[in-house]
């Protein structure tokens with residue numbers, strides 16, 4: 335079954351072979367990069383140490399490059415959120431003798447299918463580098479295109495993002511790497527085989543083997559047509575939200591055809607200017623409506639990045655739109671002076687049950703506005719455990735147990 339899964343993933347990515355050993359996307363990146371390192375070594379090219387990475391990349395890309403012994407160099411984005419091709423050309427020229435690889439996310443974390451993707455791969459190969467395609471956004475490609483088609487050499491997948499393994503809560507994850515023919519000999523070996531465990535990245539030969547059957551069953555049950563349909567739904571859902579939310583928030587980046595890919599970045603900076611309400615306040619207020627906040631201030635500061643995925647139905651998407659509209663309305667109330675900048679439902683969000691049912695209530699707005707902002711919330715309220723916490727304090731002060739102080 336594991337062999338079959340490896341073959342299915344190789345076919346989906348357009349590559350020759352798969353290693354299921356890495357336990358996360360980041361571990362997949364590391365694995366792909368050490369695979370590239372071994373390949374370069376076999377060609378007497380071990381001096382090649384530079385990995386070019388676009389500014390829009392996920393933070394794990396440069397981190398993995400450093401872990402694998404490479405030197406990351408950033409490539410700028412242009413005003414539309416695409417890789418700045420002039421900067422890429424000049425960096426390739428500057429580093430051509432030391433260029434090991436290019437790490438490119440497609441579609442990008444700006445939610446865009448970059449039209450120059452094939453040209454990017456060609457430039458890198460011409461300079462003697464390898465192309466690593468970060469496949470975390472593969473749910474926008476499956477059944478339509480793949481990293482093999484665009485000319486990449488290696489990619490990782492996140493089975494816990496694109497292939498049905500439950501995502502979140504800390505794992506277990508699976509971040510397989512798929513590679514083109516010339517890299518196959520350098521894939522991870524068996525971690526306990528003797529005498530060598532070359533390039534192994536996990537203590538277990540098949541990493542998080544216990545969850546692989548989820549992906550196997552998912553692919554088998556979906557079939558080629560079903561997988562393609564899931565990709566269509568992921569892209570359609572993102573574009574539906576982009577159209578619905580365009581007028582009140584604005585979408586930061588769009589592709590050449592005016593559409594987004596599988597995700598969209600909601601502009602919140604204009605609202606901040608008129609009301610003082612920040613993207614963090616919006617994210618915290620969403621909890622009162624029962625939503626886990628989307629990605630905050632990444633990859634663009636002062637924004638929210640929303641990825642509805644193929645999993646949400648129209649009713650759920652509309653509920654999300656209603657929520658974002660209502661929150662927008664609440665921000666306007668603050669900007670009009672109906673509520674003060676210090677005491678409004680946004681800066682005080684989220685509102686936990688202990689506060690709402692407490693005997694003391696010193697806010698300018700009623701409890702019902704805090705807790706039941708829309709009828710659907712009252713019908714099935716999710717109560718958050720704690721009120722607003724100091725994020726920065728939490729990040730800077732490690733608390734290693736949950737004991738009572």
Ligand SMILES: *Cc1c(COP(=O)(O)O)cnc(C)c1O
Pocket residue numbers: 358359360361392394395439443468470471492507509
């Ligand atoms: C999630 C993600 C990763 C890292 O994957 P993990 O499984 O969280 O380690 C890398 N790149 C991109 C673009 C991602 O979205």
